[in-house]
Each structure stands twice: as C-alpha cells, then as structure tokens.
Amino acid sequence: EVQLVESGGGLVQPGGSLRLSCAASGFTFSSYWMSWVRQAPGKGLEWVANIKQDGSEKYYVDSVKGRFTISRDNAKNSLYLQMNSLRAEDTAVYYCARDLSGYGYWGQGTLVTVSS
C-alpha cells in the first residue's frame, strides 16, 4: 500500500525556518517525481515545488523561489522541504504527492502556521 506521511509542521515566527519531511512507503520511491502542494486555510490548492527522481531537476513556484528548497534522499525514501524566511502568506497545509500524470497519491498534510 502506498503511503506518504508528512511531518515537521508547526508554529513559526515570520522570518523563521522550518523543515518538512515526507516518508514514503509501498512503492519504489526513486522511480517517481515528487511534489509539494499547499493549501492556505479556506483557499485552493497551490503547487509549490517538485523534484526529479534523482534530484537533478527541481522547480518552484515563483513565490517561494530563493526561500524554499526541495530535496530527497532515495536511500531513506524521504522527501524534504526546507523553508526559510517564512512569511504569513506561507501559512498552509503542506502536502507531499507522488507525481505521475497526476497526483494519484497524497499524504495527510502537515500544517505550517507563520505568526508572531
């Protein structure tokens, strides 16, 4: 059974940092692009970043470029999102998702709240 489990969310002050993790199981993690997608409270879905199978290609939505870094460790079947210089508008539930012509598998999400 495919499982994606996010962790690392929490309350952080503006300007602070947080690192999200996503533990994958039930499939060959190293064979798939992976993405982070977020959803601000009461709002729609926003793709944040994705990463190629071997980590050689990474892409970001403009609003997080230079502040967020996506990475992966295929030996640990894990996906990460390092978030720096956090802003109030980064407050959202962050989902990791497996990418294959569509996000067929999602984690349960982890809430990041940026507030003083």
Next chain:
Amino acid sequence: DIQMTQSPSSLSASVGDRVTITCQASQDISNYLNWYQQKPGKAPKLLIYDASNLETGVPSRFSGSGSGTDFTFTISSLQPEDIATYYCQQYDNLPTFGGGTKVEIK
C-alpha cells in the same frame, strides 16, 4: 505561467442531476489536464487524468473531456457523497490548479 480559469466557483444541484464544471487554460496544454475531488479536512483525490481517463476505482458517473484550452468535467448523476470541492490542474508546464468548484446539494 499557465493560468487555469475554472467555473463556476460554486453550484447547487439536486441528487440525480447532471453537473458540469469547465476549466479553461490560458494557452494550449494538449490533454495535460487532471481533475481532483477534495472533501473537507482531507487530501485531494485524483479522479480524471490526461483530460479523459478515469482513475482506477473511481465511479463511472465521473467523466472528463476536452483538449487544447477548453475542458469539461461531468458528474452524470449527482450523489450525496459527491459533495466536495473539485479542482482542475494542468501539467503541460509547471503545475497550476484552477480555483475550485464547490458542489452542494440543493
């Protein structure tokens, strides 16, 4: 960036009604278009991929069509369990989602 314009933003229909949602891309995206269902407090669920392909296990009352810039998502006979918000998503370029359509029972 490719913009996805989804309409309507909300709708109310009766059980058994045919429901249609449209999504328009700001440029040609071929058939690189997916549809998701999201229920409150839950992660989205992929229903349709590549514009018209039904994801495994998804009821056949859900369907999708279109190519290029104009796409349609249809629920042929609305059921109470279909109450949710639906999103289109393109992946021709960096992924972007439509604004969502909240479906309610009249």
